[in-house]
Amino acid sequence: MQSEVMFAGFGGQGILLSGKMLAEAAMAKGFEVAWVPSYGPEMRGGTAYCMVVVSEKSIASPIIQNPMHLIAMNRPSLEKFAPVVKPSGVVLINSSLISAGAGRDDIDELALPVTEIARELGSVKIANIVALGAFVARSKIVDFESLRKTVKEEFADKEKFIPLNMAALDRGKKMALEVEPSNIPRPS
């Protein structure tokens, strides 16, 4: 079993970092992982995305056309990648910045105002962590506790940020579980 997650948004939204933390959490659980960034001629405020592949066996191609899941932090990302997500995948939409939906009825669409929630928690910078918590809780791609542990370790040398990040993860989780899951058959 292999799943792929596309993280996409503006440069500066912490896209690459949240992808890395998911990969770390999955690796800690014994999965094979690959983290593939976009590294085109990017600029600040431009698009940034990365693909995280999580698999039970060694990963052949790290190049993925149709990811299982998508976390879209801005509108161009949603427009670009929502059409290629595999049926029944989770599509998390940052509704603080995106007023549209994925336009699909075969995916598990989860629209959450992660930027607003992050601001409410104390910093817009943690919108990516709110999204990550929500996504992991919803997709169950890795164990939530393992993710918490990884995020804690990521901030080991900036300890004062740990409580804020934990709050962000937990708030994301809470919201993801409050939204009624779409009637999508889950892959076993």
Added chain:
Amino acid sequence: MGKVLMKGNEAIGEAAIKAGCLNYFAYPITPQSEVAEYLSRRLPEVDGVFLQGESEVAVSYMVFGAAACGERVFTTSSSPGISLMSEAISYIAGAECPAVFVNIMRGGPGLGGILPSQADYLQATKGIGHGDFRLLVMAPASVQEAVEMVMMAFPLAEKYRNPVMILGDGLIGQMMEPVEFPDRLQSEPINKDDWATNGMAMRKSEQRNLVKSLFLDPEQLNAHNLVLKAKYERMAREEVKYDSYNTAVNYKALVVSYGTMSRVCRTAIDDLKADGFEVGMIRPQIVFPFPESAVYDAASKKSCKIVICIEMSMGQMVEDVERSVKGIRPVRWYGKCGGEVPTPEEVMDAIKACEE
């Protein structure tokens, strides 16, 4: 040290330290700049030397200088930067000094682009610079393999007193994967007394060593070229390295592919297998010397009708594959350039199209 999640470029830097290389000179270029970023921080911690040169040309001669002193030394760059270094690489090969060059390839020609490519295959495997010489060229397909190859590259460079190249593509440099570092390299210290210019006092010897690539006497230069030739022939006998995939079955087509491209091929081969179409693969891990007999043997399997060379270039490896197959099977090519990594679906279609 257990498994760590690391970017290919950073892992390459750490692997060099684990291999006992404490001299690194570099000039930044996408997509390999993180090697320099990582080592600029890491080398001072282990009493190593990191120096950013004013250009790739300068860097390559710093490498020559350290190599001539018998020090483990390496540099990293990407395609256009490697072209600038090719003059010094020729001098280093001519002077028979060991050094390691890492090329994290991007698309070309010229400035080209910054995305993954395998467009420097011919340059790397056919002797990169002027004169009559070859590099031993290793082509990793994962971050873990890049680490292992970097660690092997130093003893191999010393064994042959010849530059070794790690030929990775942009994805190998940019991707993060779990890696486990082998223990610090425990290789025999090389005997450099009879060639290194590290000072007579250092060697406690009477002999004055001279590192040079200039041989004005034609007879002497011919003799020197024969020595080099014997070295490359020895590489061909002793350093062939490849991996086989799905070759135990009766495959109808054989793929030859290396680096990131070979991983995409693996997915395509698995998917074709599910459709009942068997395809085998030979993946050269060392591309010079090329695994000629392995490719020939795999191509000569009765069930095999065709050999397909798949690479992120316009067919640079085809002539090595054709040379190996010796005309017993038709050889086809599929590939893409410019930073576009073919998808497994495209590779599947290409294999099916070749087979028809």
